[in-house]
Amino acid sequence: MSVRTVQVTFDCADPAALSAFWCAVLGYVVDPPPPGFDSWPAALESWGVPESEWNSRSACGAPDGDGPRLFFQRVPEPKSAKNRVHLDVRAAPGLTGEARGDALEAEAARLVALGATRVRRLDATPTEEVCLVMADPEGNEFCLD
Template structure:
């Protein structure tokens, strides 16, 4: 029996991090409940105080095939390397220099919207096709693969 998976990020600013990851993954911020045009209107009707309206945010795959990504505000900051990270498959069918050129183009676009470049790992055939390591605006590492 398969299970549905949600990926959850602990963070300081759920709305900002959701916006960043929507750009990275081609996802969309999850729509508000039926009957509401905005999340602010929905949260207002639920009695959520203004200071708690950025406690969480979620992204969904517009094609409905990828996992939901959930962002929740936590009081502590990130203080160590991630033990689990996302590999964003930005050039899965490319190899060699063509692959690295494609990854560099995606990297430049993501750095422009808030990512930090950490390092580039050159292809080492036969097993390592090469990848680029980045961090999101709150320091969570991920790879362009």
């Protein structure tokens, strides 16, 4: 069997805003409009999509194509329970101890300014390094590690 690519899908209330948040977190870019269109609004209008549906979905990915695509789809119901799957954002690769904690704290402060919420810090144990549990603007948990 060949290796398959994956897309991570988020159910959310505001796809454009959540996509912009994750672009800022990961250094991703919003998917460009299809060939022949200079913007998404131009494409959607041309296809007859009602303006009320223009923010029903959004997608983004790494500028070089490396890494999973993130897809955001508007759903009517709010998030109601803990995520069963979450992203681990590698914010301190190769760092340990105090340097790792400092790097994670600095990244957490940057993300809070973008709309994230700090949930809790999981301090280092004999077998694991420190990590921070965060939530995106719509309450989806993720870890900085």
